[in-house]
Amino acid sequence: MMQRFRERPGLRLFSLMLPGGFWLIVFFLIPLAVIGAISFMGRDDLGSPTLPWTTDAYAQAFDPIYLQLFLFSMWLSLLTTLATLIIAMPVALFIARMPKKWRNLMIFLVMIPFWTNFLVRTYALLFLLRANGPMNNILMGVGLIQEPISLLSTPFAVWVGLVYGNLPFMILPLYSSLEKFDWTLIEAANDLGANTVKAFFRVMLPLTAPGLLAGSILTFVPAVGSYITVELMGGGKTTMIGRVIATQFGTAGNWPLGSAMSLILMVIVTLAAVLYFRAGRGERMAL
Amino acid sequence: MPDTPTADIGVELRDVVKKFGEVAAVDHVSLAVRNKEFFAMLGPSGCGKTTCLRMIAGFERPTSGEVYINGEAQGATPPFERNVNTVFQSYALFPHMTVAQNVAFGLEMRGVAAPEVKRRVGEALELVRLPHLASRYPKQMSGGQQQRVALARALVNRPQVLLLDEPLGALDQKLRKEMQLELKSLQTQVGITFVFVTHDQEEALTMSDRICVMSQGHALQVGTPVEIYERPNCRFVADFIGETNFIDGTVSAVNGDFATLKTAAGMPVTGRIGGGPDARPTVGANATVSVRPEKITLAEKAPESGVNAHEVRVFSVGYVGSDTRVVVKLGDANIDVWEQNSVSTLDPNYFFRPGETAWLTFKPENALVLTS
Numbered sequence: 001m002m003q004r005f006r007e008r009p010g011l012r013l014f015s016l017m018l019p020g021g022f023w024l025i026v027f028f029l030i031p032l033a034v035i036g037a038i039s040f041m042g043r044d045d046l047g048s049p050t051l052p053w054t055t056d057a058y059a060q061a062f063d064p065i066y067l068q069l070f071l072f073s074m075w076l077s078l079l080t081t082l083a084t085l086i087i088a089m090p091v092a093l094f095i096a097r098m099p100k101k102w103r104n105l106m107i108f109l110v111m112i113p114f115w116t117n118f119l120v121r122t123y124a125l126l127f128l129l130r131a132n133g134p135m136n137n138i139l140m141g142v143g144l145i146q147e148p149i150s151l152l153s154t155p156f157a158v159w160v161g162l163v164y165g166n167l168p169f170m171i172l173p174l175y176s177s178l179e180k181f182d183w184t185l186i187e188a189a190n191d192l193g194a195n196t197v198k199a200f201f202r203v204m205l206p207l208t209a210p211g212l213l214a215g216s217i218l219t220f221v222p223a224v225g226s227y228i229t230v231e232l233m234g235g236g237k238t239t240m241i242g243r244v245i246a247t248q249f250g251t252a253g254n255w256p257l258g259s260a261m262s263l264i265l266m267v268i269v270t271l272a273a274v275l276y277f278r279a280g281r282g283e284r285m286a287l
Numbered sequence: 288m289p290d291t292p293t294a295d296i297g298v299e300l301r302d303v304v305k306k307f308g309e310v311a312a313v314d315h316v317s318l319a320v321r322n323k324e325f326f327a328m329l330g331p332s333g334c335g336k337t338t339c340l341r342m343i344a345g346f347e348r349p350t351s352g353e354v355y356i357n358g359e360a361q362g363a364t365p366p367f368e369r370n371v372n373t374v375f376q377s378y379a380l381f382p383h384m385t386v387a388q389n390v391a392f393g394l395e396m397r398g399v400a401a402p403e404v405k406r407r408v409g410e411a412l413e414l415v416r417l418p419h420l421a422s423r424y425p426k427q428m429s430g431g432q433q434q435r436v437a438l439a440r441a442l443v444n445r446p447q448v449l450l451l452d453e454p455l456g457a458l459d460q461k462l463r464k465e466m467q468l469e470l471k472s473l474q475t476q477v478g479i480t481f482v483f484v485t486h487d488q489e490e491a492l493t494m495s496d497r498i499c500v501m502s503q504g505h506a507l508q509v510g511t512p513v514e515i516y517e518r519p520n521c522r523f524v525a526d527f528i529g530e531t532n533f534i535d536g537t538v539s540a541v542n543g544d545f546a547t548l549k550t551a552a553g554m555p556v557t558g559r560i561g562g563g564p565d566a567r568p569t570v571g572a573n574a575t576v577s578v579r580p581e582k583i584t585l586a587e588k589a590p591e592s593g594v595n596a597h598e599v600r601v602f603s604v605g606y607v608g609s610d611t612r613v614v615v616k617l618g619d620a621n622i623d624v625w626e627q628n629s630v631s632t633l634d635p636n637y638f639f640r641p642g643e644t645a646w647l648t649f650k651p652e653n654a655l656v657l658t659s
């Protein structure tokens with residue numbers, strides 16, 4: 001069987017790609033083409049796209065206000081990725097070093113919140129951060145603040161929401177890398193004179209880079225385009241590009257602009273991801 | 288060994304205990320490894336060899352007792368501050384680094400200047416005969432080659448002691464034999480103390496200056512290969528190293544360096560008293576005579592001297608070329624006898640046949656009386 005595949009690489013490639021390719025065309029390429037088409041249209045009074053073709057939407061999208069929002073969204077997503085990384089690393093390490101029989105249970109526990117509706121969990125966060133909520137009580141109790149401060153509707157609140165929501169997407173790929181990690185390599189590094197920090201950076205980090213890269217992409221990309229978290233935690237005062245795009249398809253009634261911004265966002269995020277993977281590839285070549 | 292001058296001791300374990308939970312993996316072990324010595328730790332699986340090595344390397348801390356390197360108590364000194372290097376059983380080569388980068392790692396960690404790193408890496412790869420593979424990655428190499436890289440990676444640091452945990456365990460028989468010779472000559476060449484863990488007795492006997500035989504966390508005997516084989520100090524060591532016959536009985540007479548036992552069937556058996564100076568048998572105590580198969584002779588007629596001469600029945604005969612391995616019945620006990628085929632003959636009458644009777648003898652100085 002494998003032999004025949006090897007002799008006819010074209011056939012092999014085709015049969016491997018068939019299911020995935022179908023999926024890709026129906027659920028990804030066709031919608032993308034529709035969005036692409038709409039982005040080059042005008043609109044009527046009700047906001048529905050109309051012909052003739054025009055680049056008006058792109059002219060609108062490159063408005064400085066929107067550009068600023070792009071940058072802010074990227075920045076906040078970057079901070080989100082960093083924070084999830086810092087929180088997820090020790091968690092993933094801890095689970096990976098547990099006896100085997102406990103590990104699956106721990107991963108299960110990490111996943112459990114995901115079976116609760118995302119809205120419900122976000123409302124729970126709202127409750128924690130609101131003026132008379134536990135967070136303020138704690139801060140006052142410790143004496144850091146004298147009276148309740150408004151934590152909601154700030155970039156901070158959005159950031160907290162994004163970090164919380166994306167944490168498992170960082171933990172899981174990190175864990176899967178760490179679980180495969182051969183810990184005698186750390187002993188070998190120690191044996192050769194590397195202290196814990198050096199062993200981490202010279203041996204562990206390069207060898208777990210695939211999980212780290214995957215986790216970062218899985219966190220960063222959804223964070224940039226996120227909508228519900230921004231809607232609820234930002235309370236309309238702090239907004240991100242994902243929410244603005246959603247508005248174009250809703251109340252603002254500007255489908256072409258929404259489509260154009262979606263495509264621009266996609267291009268930027270894709271570029272960022274490609275650059276990121278490039279940077280990490282050198283390390284992973286040998287694996 | 289107590290009279291060995293301390294200045295000559297490279298590594299020492301003093302009354303070391305290591306417990307994992309309630310189980311003592313290493314139980315009051317004391318031993319001293321001399322500088323530039325090829326020292327083997329030999330014992331069955333799970334006897335605590337690796338644990339001893341890991342305590343010397345600094346990966347584990349003794350529950351009690353102390354490890355000394357160069358006369359200095361190691362305490363909680365971390366592995367990266369000890370002047371020892373380890374060759375791991377799994378090699379533990381860094382998969383994301385080339386052979387040269389692997390070998391350079393230890394030198395870089397110790398802040399050796401780049402030109403010297405390059406020179407010494409070159410030398411080390413020369414030493415293990417792999418300079419042409421410097422830019423390969425570990426997984427592009429065979430097991431034997433990886434093994435040599437692991438060796439170079441450790442040796443390049445010129446440690447005072449090299450710890451090797453079954454370094455040849457993953458190699459096939461032929462390669463293993465080759466590497467044994469190579470490793471031994473390498474050790475002589477670099478003049479570094481080797482502490483070598485193995486559960487292969489032949490490997491230990493051929494390679495080592497001295498051997499420590501371990502069982503269940505105890506260091507039973509330390510000695511040269513000849514001492515370990517010819518003067519085992521207890522039943523376990525006699526049994527574990529090579530082949531031997533045990534003849535159990537009660538001590539009936541003690542006479543200078545020799546003692547005589549009476550077996551359950553009333554046969555007298557005499558041997559040299561073994562087991563160290565504090566192990567003298569007393570009359571009436573239970574003891575065992577250990578006599579190796581190649582030290583017993585079989586004859587058709589009764590020998591002139593009556594000592595250790597017994598009439599036996601031949602049970603089975605196995606011809607293996609260099610010698611003939613005969614099993615005879617002494618009472619109920621099976622006794623192995625290996626007769627060297629020093630005569631080139633095709634005459635079937637030269638060999639014993641099952642069912643025949645024969646006379647078995649061995650000299651008392653070739654047998655050991657063991658009380659433990």
Ligand SMILES: Nc1ncnc2c1ncn2[C@@H]1O[C@H](COP(=O)(O)OP(=O)(O)OP(=O)(O)O)[C@@H](O)[C@H]1O
Nearest residue numbers: 307311312330331332333334335336337338339486
């Ligand atoms: N980290 C550990 N936790 C619990 N028990 C351990 C640990 N390491 C070793 N042991 C136990 O200690 C005993 C000695 O183990 P060790 O690995 O030293 O044996 P060994 O002589 O090297 O055996 P082998 O020839 O199989 O490698 C074994 O019974 C083992 O199960």
Ligand SMILES: [Mg+2]
Nearest residue numbers: 336337338452
């Ligand atoms: Mg072991």
